[in-house]
Amino acid sequence: MAARGCGAVWRRARQRGAGGPGPGPAPAPSPRGQRAVACNARGGAVPAGKSGLAPWIPVVGLEIHAQISSNSKLFSGAQVQFAAPPNSLVSFFDASLPGTLPVLNRRCVEAAVMTGLALNCSINKKSLFDRKHYFYADLPAGYQITQQRVPIAVNGSLSYSLCVDNKMSQMVTRTVRIKQIQLEQDSGKSLHDDTRSQTLVDLNRAGVGLMEVVMEPDMCCGEEAAAAVRELQLILQTLGSSQAVMAEGQLRVDANVSVHRPGEPYGVRTEVKNINSMRFLAKAVDYEIQRQIEELENGGTILNETRAFDSKLGCTVPMRDKEGKQDYRFMPEPNLPPLILYDEKSLPANMNHQQVINIDWIHKRLPDLPSVKREKLVEQYGILPEHSFTLLNEDGLAEFFETVVKQTQMKPKKVIGWILNDLLSYLKQHSLTVKESPVSSFLLADLLNLLEKKEISSTAAKQVLAELWKGEGKTPLEIVKEQKLELLQDQKELEQICQAVIDGQENE
Amino acid sequence: QKVSVEVLGHLEHLALVDFRDSEGVERLRKAIQFADQLHEVNTDGVEPMDSVLEDRCLYLREDDVTEGNCTRELLENAREKVEEYFVAPPGNIPLPKLEEQDAFLQGS
Numbered sequence: 001m002a003a004r005g006c007g008a009v010w011r012r013a014r015q016r017g018a019g020g021p022g023p024g025p026a027p028a029p030s031p032r033g034q035r036a037v038a039c040n041a042r043g044g045a046v047p048a049g050k051s052g053l054a055p056w057i058p059v060v061g062l063e064i065h066a067q068i069s070s071n072s073k074l075f076s077g078a079q080v081q082f083a084a085p086p087n088s089l090v091s092f093f094d095a096s097l098p099g100t101l102p103v104l105n106r107r108c109v110e111a112a113v114m115t116g117l118a119l120n121c122s123i124n125k126k127s128l129f130d131r132k133h134y135f136y137a138d139l140p141a142g143y144q145i146t147q148q149r150v151p152i153a154v155n156g157s158l159s160y161s162l163c164v165d166n167k168m169s170q171m172v173t174r175t176v177r178i179k180q181i182q183l184e185q186d187s188g189k190s191l192h193d194d195t196r197s198q199t200l201v202d203l204n205r206a207g208v209g210l211m212e213v214v215m216e217p218d219m220c221c222g223e224e225a226a227a228a229v230r231e232l233q234l235i236l237q238t239l240g241s242s243q244a245v246m247a248e249g250q251l252r253v254d255a256n257v258s259v260h261r262p263g264e265p266y267g268v269r270t271e272v273k274n275i276n277s278m279r280f281l282a283k284a285v286d287y288e289i290q291r292q293i294e295e296l297e298n299g300g301t302i303l304n305e306t307r308a309f310d311s312k313l314g315c316t317v318p319m320r321d322k323e324g325k326q327d328y329r330f331m332p333e334p335n336l337p338p339l340i341l342y343d344e345k346s347l348p349a350n351m352n353h354q355q356v357i358n359i360d361w362i363h364k365r366l367p368d369l370p371s372v373k374r375e376k377l378v379e380q381y382g383i384l385p386e387h388s389f390t391l392l393n394e395d396g397l398a399e400f401f402e403t404v405v406k407q408t409q410m411k412p413k414k415v416i417g418w419i420l421n422d423l424l425s426y427l428k429q430h431s432l433t434v435k436e437s438p439v440s441s442f443l444l445a446d447l448l449n450l451l452e453k454k455e456i457s458s459t460a461a462k463q464v465l466a467e468l469w470k471g472e473g474k475t476p477l478e479i480v481k482e483q484k485l486e487l488l489q490d491q492k493e494l495e496q497i498c499q500a501v502i503d504g505q506e507n508e
Numbered sequence: 509q510k511v512s513v514e515v516l517g518h519l520e521h522l523a524l525v526d527f528r529d530s531e532g533v534e535r536l537r538k539a540i541q542f543a544d545q546l547h548e549v550n551t552d553g554v555e556p557m558d559s560v561l562e563d564r565c566l567y568l569r570e571d572d573v574t575e576g577n578c579t580r581e582l583l584e585n586a587r588e589k590v591e592e593y594f595v596a597p598p599g600n601i602p603l604p605k606l607e608e609q610d611a612f613l614q615g616s
Contacts, residue, residue: 070571077574086592087582091575095582107571128558135524137596192598200593203582327522332558337566355568 056259056296058289059266060225061217064232065210066242067186067250068111074185074209075102075145082248086202094207096140101335106357108209109152111241112183113341113362115211116153118235118369119178123359125341127152129183129333134326137201138188146212148330151182152339158215159371160231161389162223171385176228177216186210205249211242217256217266221289222282229253230278234370234392246277253281257288259296267292267302272316274308284309288316373398381405381412390420396434397424400441407445410452418448422462426469438471447476460485511537 070080078091093100116123128150131143156178164170188206190199213232219225233251236242244251258269272288275281287309292302307316342348344360368376374388377398383391391398401419405412423444427437447468451461460480467479480486488494516527516536527533579592588595 072569072571072573072575077569077572078576079573085579087579087594088592089576090578090582092578092582093575097585103569104566105571106568109568133522135600137594190596191593194598197598198590199596199598200590201596202593327518329522334559334561337559337561337564339566354570355565357568 054262056289056293057262058220058257058259058292059217059269060219060221060285060289061256061269062213062215062219062225062229063254063256064213064215064229065186065252065254066115066213066232066236066244068108068209068211069240069243069250070105070107070111070209072105073207074105074108074183076207077103078207080208081204084204086200087204089204090206094140094203096142102145102333104336104339105209106354108183109339109341109357110362111209111239112152112181112211113357113359114239114366115213115236115241116156116181117359117363117366118239119153119156119158119181119213121153121156121178121181123153123341124150125343125346125359126150127339127341129336129339130330131333133329133331136187136190137199138190138203138206140188140203140206144185144187145333145336146184147182149332151180152341153181154179156181158228158232158235160224160227161385162227163386171389174219174224174227176218176224179214179216181214182212184210184212217258222285225253225255225285226278226282229281230393231370238367238370238373255281255285255288257285257292258302259289259292267296268304270302270304270316271306272309273306273319274310276311280309280311283314284316287314291316381416383412383416387416387420390424394424394427394434400434400437403441404445404448407442408448408452410448415448418444422465426465439465439468443468443476450476450480454487454489456480456485456487460487509537509540511540 067080068074072078073080073091073094076091076093078094079089081089091100093102113123127147129145130148132146132148133143135142157175158178159173159175161171161173164172186205186208188201188203190201192199215228219228229251233244233246236244236251242250246252253275255272255275256269257272258267260267270288270292272284275284288307295302306319308319309316341357341359343358347358348356370392374385374392377383377388377391378385381401391401397419400423401412401416404419405415408415423437423439426432426439427434444465447461447464450456450464451458456464463483463485464476464479467474467483468476474482488497511533516533520526527536583589583592583594586594
């Protein structure tokens, strides 16, 4: 019965995708079929059944919680900060003391609008707040204020790229539909003390603003999920709406995974939580797909349950404390009127500016998104698309590259090789960020100029770079002179050397 | 109309309310009967109102830090604390199933 219920929900989503109404990208003729084939072609994600039957089609959807980058919390004036003494960043409202009321933070609304626009969503000019009830020690009110009925943004899309084959470095673009983006409160943190059989609760995080981004089940494997989340992370960081650092809990991903045979309805899905890094995301999703396939091929069934990813064992396990289906008893938040947003046409004449959020004003001021930045890099410098991906993937690398290009006569197509092959591999070897590089963009530009003017060979240039890496403050020219790496240009001197070698040979 | 035992158990589980005895259940039944009077109103074609504030402007606050740093005051309410943390039981303690409830109540 549970399977049928889930199957129905997912079938609806599937039909929506195939029919392709409304905003968002025009769907490919048979998106699910194509993706299944692509996963097979990549050789790994979907093995054919042992019995030789048709392969399984995995279906992956994501729910991503991004902490909003703001000074204060969503509904209170307490500070938002990662590490602080326990319960020091907590207001009376956050502690749910009687007589306190929520007051909406303008910056959080702007962050959600920016993110919705960047993800091609329709922004709801009127959205509502609701209460989602459940009992847990880190949720002092007994409910979370969220946007279940009418969220702030709906029906968007996110395009991401991945390498089809690592060796050939062929990139393909995929799109995942964004179902909605909603504003909601974060909960506090529970520290489990099993030895004393108690839980310690810190409410510093309780009430921090979150954007929940719900991605439709358009993905088919861990690699796609990770690539989609990575692109979302870059977008959020470019917008500044969230710093999206997974390690600090600013970006949390829950995956919904199911498998089914081609032509059959979607299978029962499980929810996988406790994924703490991009690497673990791909592993967790792929493990769960495998687990479900094996279970079903052995005649078992999949339970509609919540599982946690155990990073040490590399597997998913059923989560305790999640018995049966939760009834959240959603109700409208009685203390908050509807959130009204405006655009150029609907802007009220006599309202206080501080009380008005203008969607068009925000849209005009959106920075270049990563996809646009990549296109510009490819167009301006003639580099390959894969190169632009690597440039944007490392914080500060694109700026480094552009600074070097400005200061050297060497063609950008040649400079990119030095950036991606030499500089980047040094940085990776020593686990350094671009900002921490002992070789500055000016030093590298100087070196490349010597190479371009043919004063040194490229082998010599690599030697000089190795020396520069030591960070001893010498300039490339100084190192060249020290190690006598200059290319000889003098015709007579060259003739003398050649003659000497020939003479030496004759004597033997 | 009677409220079934399953629904009672479900309500108690969700709201952590204890109906305890037949008097409590009867009170619940009367409350439902009272609320059922709402069905007499014809609401065809009328949008439900979920807040009397629906015509008010939702006030937007500037993103300034104006509260917090009152750890001592907050912890005054805590029965138990460990180094500025609130102390709670290890997890949600599930309510006993229907069969075990009498024994449970006797103990409380």
